[in-house]
Amino acid sequence: MTMNQDVIIAHIIAASKDIFACEKAIVTLKDIYHSAIRQYLLKNGDPRAHCGSLSPEKPEYEGVIEHTKPHYRALMKKKRELYNAHRRHRRATQALLKYQSKKSDE
Structure with missing residues (x-):
């Protein structure tokens, strides 16, 4: 199935929006994860001094680790989503370049 230039550009834009949203969410999820670590260590003691x-x-x-596992998993899931958004963006950009080179050859 061949796509026209407008469809390919729409895919690039959608992937760009996904990248931006994921990066923003990752910052928030990292803050939540680190806050959960600090909260646990304040409540239960910090073994980093001797470990x-x-x-x-x-x-x-x-x-x-058990206490922060849900936060860590959410962060890793969002990082995978970011990787996939980058991959979609890269593939759509490659498709656009290929489409444009075919058009210039005609």
């Missing part, structure tokens, strides 16, 4: 940085491999951080 180093937060890591899922360290048993000292099981509680904070």
Whole structure:
């Protein structure tokens, strides 16, 4: 199925809007995630003083990881959406370039 230039441009615009929305949402989700970490550490103590940085491999951080898991998953989901929006934008841009090169050859 061949698309005309207007349809391809509409796809580029839609992907651009999705990229902007995802980037904005990611900033908010990161703030929520980091806030949840800080809240948990304030309430339950901060093991970073003797355990180093937060890591899922360290048993000292099981509680904070379990507490923030929904926030982390939401953030990762939005990052995947951003990646997909970038991919859609890239593919639509490539399609537009291909369409324009075909038109110039005719």
